[in-house]
């Protein structure tokens with residue numbers, strides 16, 4: 001090996017130790033690739049041959065990646081945390097493991113093998129502990145959201161804000177839009193959508209209906225209605241709106257790739273025509289379109305978008321035109337995805353678990369029988385069994401299975417006797433934590449009574465956090481719960497339901513995909529009038 005070859009390897013090592021080891025690179029990936037390609041092309045141009053620059057390039061990469069691997073395995077400050085060596089070397093290990101979009105199972109198996117604190121990436125610890133949510137987001141924490149939340153950058157919203165001050169400011173409009181008073185204003189529209197869901201089921205005349213479809217139609221039609229005053233009309237037509245179907249296709253990209261944001265951002269920039277990326281872009285374009293259309297419409301009753309528009313007007317002096325557009329667009333994406341693709345999956349899960357345990361549907365029915373219709377939303381929120389069914393369903397199968405990553409603050413994070421250093425990516429997967437033996441008795445069993453008559457079955461309530469905690473908790477929780485309670489109560493009061501013949505019940509949960517939210521295997525129910 002000659003001197004030039006040593007130089008090439010050395011430059012690679014220097015590039016890692018001097019440059020790439022510092023700071024965040026997920027938004028600069030395309031530039032890094034372009035820079036390297038430019039250097040290669042210029043070298044080919046200058047030397048007049050391809051082979052030598054390619055050879056030197058390979059030696060440079062050997063130095064770069066060799067340095068990364070050695071550093072991450074032997075010298076990294078997280079090296080003492082247990083976990084697979086592949087995960088310590090690169091997050092690509094995780095992408096490979098999630099190729100079937102079942103990150104919840106990958107993480108469950110890591111917990112069983114390595115324990116409560118697992119190194120799941122070069123600079124990442126996954127925490128399996130009932131107190132994880134409080135440690136991450138509870139009072140006094142100094143953590144921030146991880147680079148994952150740059151997924152729609154430069155668009156933004158509270159959920160996609162990483163700096164605490166930005167988050168605080170952007171959350172205000174949402175708090176007004178989703179306050180108790182505002183929810184009361186949306187209730188007639190929620191009832192209208194629940195009625196459309198009932199019509200859809202009545203029209204099926206005891207033939208099987210695909211629950212995965214109808215509940216997603218309900219959630220998206222509803223969000224269209226009270227976020228943008230627009231009816232997507234899926235329940236009426238009994239078919240997917242083309243773009244909403246694409247939204248699902250776009251989100252499915254997150255199944256294998258969600259754990260590695262730089263790879264997704266690179267894909268967005270370099271492969272815009274790849275099918276998943278095209279669907280993603282169509283989904284974001286659709287959210288923009290909904291907002292653009294809404295900006296040109298006058299509405300009689302305020303919808304969620306009204307609050308976003310007011311907020312932009314109020315802050316027009318602080319935000320330039322591009323920043324205003326990015327905020328409106330980010331808010332639109334957050335309300336469509338965050339509002340619909342959580343309530344829909346939660347309903348799909350609840351009806352699956354009730355069909356498995358019909359005795360609880362009957363108990364809810366008993367509880368509702370003497371209540372006057374239409375159901376009052378305050379009364380529904382106080383019913384023991386109905387709310388216990390919701391809680392237990394969200395505990396056993398939370399809609400947000402594994403999402404939610406943070407970066408530890410300047411003081412790091414202390415939990416039990418473990419210290420996680422500052423500037424480390426951390427996560428706490430709900431699917432595993434809400435089924436931990438140390439937090440719940442008979443953790444994998446569906447026992448709604450633990451939420452009202454048998455509290456002794458709950459050992460550590462901190463492990464239950466379907467909506468998150470603290471100042472970053474779900475701002476749409478009350479709206480989501482109101483929708484879900486009304487839909488569940490109205491359907492149970494009118495119908496008995498069971499799995500349709502031919503449904504392979506075991507595969508509904510086994511096939512569940514973790515694509516930002518839980519996507520259960522497809523199943524059909526037969527609804528029969530009481």
Ligand code: HEM
Nearest residue numbers: 158159338339342343346400404466467468474475476480
């Ligand atoms: C059953 C339904 C729902 C579930 C299970 C759910 C779950 C969650 C979770 C776990 C978070 C924390 C995410 C994180 O930090 O990464 C969150 C945040 C958020 N959710 Fe929900 N959500 C639901 C319904 C809704 C609805 C209906 C809306 C709006 C209409 C909404 C809007 C938001 C927003 C804006 C945030 C970010 C809050 C912030 O950072 O200040 N969610 N949700």
